[in-house]
Amino acid sequence: MTARARTLITRIAVGVAVTLLVLILLLAMMPWGMFKERAERALADQFDAPVTIGSIERASRFSFNPMLDIRDLRIAQPSWAGKGAMVQVDHVAVRLPVLPILIGRIRPEPVAATNGRLVLIRAKDGRKNWDRRPERRSGGGGGLDALTVRNLTLDYRDALKDRRAVLRVDSDDDGFRASGRGRLAEEPIQLAIRGAPIAGGARWPFGAALIGTTTRIVAQGAMAAPLDTRDMAFDLRARGNDLLDIDRVIEAGLFGTQPVALTGRVSRKGDVWRVERLSGTVGRSRLSNAVATVDKGTERTRIDGTLRLAVLDFEDLANDRGLAIAAAKRAAAGPRIVPATRIDLKNLDDVDGVLKVKVDRLVSRHNEPFRKISGTLTLDRSRLTVDPFEVGMVRGVLGGRVVVDQRAGKAKPTLTLDLKLDGTTIGTLAGGGEIDATLRGMARLTGSGETVREAVGRSSGRVALVSGSGRIPSKLASFLGLDVGRGVFADKDAVATLRCLIVRMDVKNGTARMNPLLIDTSRSQSRFSGTIDLASERLALSMMGSPKKDSILRLTKPVPIGGTVKAPVPRVPGEKTNVGGVLKMIGDAIAGDRPPLATDADCKGLAARAMG
Known part of the structure; x- marks a missing residue:
């Protein structure tokens, strides 16, 4: 390389460095108030609603992490959510790191908010006014280095789950506090959340309680950083007259049951939730040390776990309304052998996983011969396989393989039974009687229907x-x-x-x-x-x-x-x-x-x- 070429390269490098330095200095001294209208347009595009800002001012003349004072911020509700404001805050202080702007990343960090009101709405169709992208499968925030909140009201209205809450939120050197009242359907509730001061990225201990007339949920644990709900672990205690009461809060897609009292350990890492040591009662059924992992990191949720019950009464898996409906159907249909258990998988069309289930003792209010049950349930793209499947009886065993297939968007699933009966007696199946003889059997049937009874009724x-x-x-x-x-x-x-x-x-x-x-x-x-x-x-x-x-x-x-x-x-x-x-x-x-x-x-x- 010639001396002239080396000189040219040196001048170019110096020019780039000087230009970059000048750009950094300009960013460090940028009068950000001039971008108020651009900020309004960006926020309006994000929330699909009109946005107004009274003013934006720098709190310091020169800084690579300038503090911006935003006054009179107002974000209107999107048109479908009604009139009024979604966000209205008198004062918001934001720290804006300028160096990431050089690579196209704008990451403002909220530091303080004073005198404000947030009205968060979820419609019956699942739309959220705070999230224009419902296809995103999981939320949660990153940790905050520091946050001071004074006199902020959070008004939450959820038509999908029929719940409402109004909380007063404050955060200072004494800690984070949020408390207020609301309701789950018609049940009045009180809410309280407590945490350490939001300062620095250290692990953040917190506690939360929801107390109603029949529902009680208490959580105690810690997040990896303040308000970082994507990395946390906590002990959970929950009680309610019905598992649906608890599901109104945790939204796990649960079903109606008899009264519940549960404890467990819950953790989250990104899109992966894990439940451990889940124990307690549902009616007179007793759950012991269940474990489950729920991964929502892809388009299909995956659930893997082990479910152990010391005692199970199937009637505990329905609330009083469900039991009344089932009793009415039994009265209309008369005594039946084949159960009317639902097997429709449409509500699980985006769920896969493997669940191992073991019940040590089956109990019933009726004279049933079944005493225990175990099986491995594998769900793969709307095809549920229970294999192995085994039901222990007073004498003998009923076991084999059960498949429920609802792939290709079928309106009704196809049920395939391949079962064998061994080691039992006629008296065991008949619930007693004067005939005493050993009995064995088999069933290979395939039919379609929304319930076991309907599928068997159409089977071959x-x-x-x-x-x-x-x-x-x-x-x-x-x-x-x-x-x-x-x-x-x-x-x-x-x-x-x-x-x-x-x-x-x-x-x-x-x-x-x-x-x-x-x-x-x-x-x-x-x-x-x-x-x-x-x-x-x-x-x-x-x-x-x-x-x-x-x-x-x-x-x-x-x-x-x-x-x-x-x-x-x-x-x-x-x-x-x-x-x-x-x-x-x-x-x-x-x-x-x-x-x-x-x-x-x-x-x-x-x-x-x-x-x-």
Whole structure:
């Protein structure tokens, strides 16, 4: 490089340095008041509402972090939020670091605010007057080095969650204070927030309390820096007549329940929330040491966790109104086996995650055979898989895999059940009774619907139940063989042998056809044909029975069976119930006009076919 070139480069470098130095000095001495109109336009664009500023003045002549005094700041409400001002403050002091302006970053830091009112509004459709970008998934502020507030009123109105609060906010050397009154729906509440003085970036301890007539939420913890809600951890205690009361505050998308009392540890790092040591009661159900992580850093929220309950009563997962609605539906529909549990996933279409659930003891106000439950729930883009899934019973286990698929924007989810029943008894499923025999079974069904009952009522697939040998009252065994004589005169305490119960149902579009339904005992054999409407659980069956020994009084025509699975109704042919019918049975016996007697069924072969 020549001397002339080196000289040219040196002059250019010196020129750039001098220009940069002059620019920095100009920024350090800039009369920022001349930018008042530009500041008004920028704020108006940000909040989509008119903005006026009385004046902007420098508090110092030369500084790289000048203090600006802003007087009479007023930001009107956006047109959809009504009339009046969203922000109206007599005086705001702002520190403006000038060096970041050189790279295009303008970061004013509020230092003080005096005599003001903020009216924050959220509409029923979710719009917020303080945020023009509702697509942003999380808020929270960065820490403040220092902030002094005197006589600031915060008026919060939320139509979406039906809540309201008016707080007086002050912050000085004695600490940060905010307190006032409001309501959650119709419940009056008192609010109080306390914190250390806002000075410096040190960890900032705080406490908050919401106290109502039935709802009580108390938090105690610390933020990484003053008012930095994106980096904080706190202990939480919450109580309410309903989990919905608490959800009005925390907005986690919870549901109605019986009264709740919960404690836990909550932390946040950016868009990731974590709940630990969550314990307490919901009604008489007891939650112990649950853990969950909620990541809202992307378009899809992800929830992973472990949920452990020492005791669970499913009726605790509905409030009194929900229980009343469910009771009315049960009364209208009658006793049912298949539950009306909702499986619609539309409200979870932007949620993924894995949740492990274990219930040590299931309790119920009804005589239910189920005693514990466990499963791993995996939600992936509107497809919920419960695998493994296991329900422990008084005796035996029901388990397998359950899939609820509502991908591709389907109006109703598709339910797929692949379940096996093992190690239980007929008496366990029936809630007692005089029949004692082991029982195993399986169900493979697929159908669509908003509830389990609706989906099963439209399903196709196969269901099977197979018993081992056991005991059955002799009277009942005889009647199953349509042996009226032995059924009437048998000793009420006599016991026969149940050789097997074989049920195979081929299901298509919600109609289950018997293929076969057979009951084989030491006294008789019964075969059932016909269908069950799984949507209504109504029976349309016909039973044909045969004794295994000669009988004088014997029905020879099929017996129709109606009613429901829970309450079957046999209808004995009318001509056999009068004197003439009885005399005819006796005459048929004397004349030898009788169908053949039953022989032992191939229980092992039939069971293998049903379960195969």
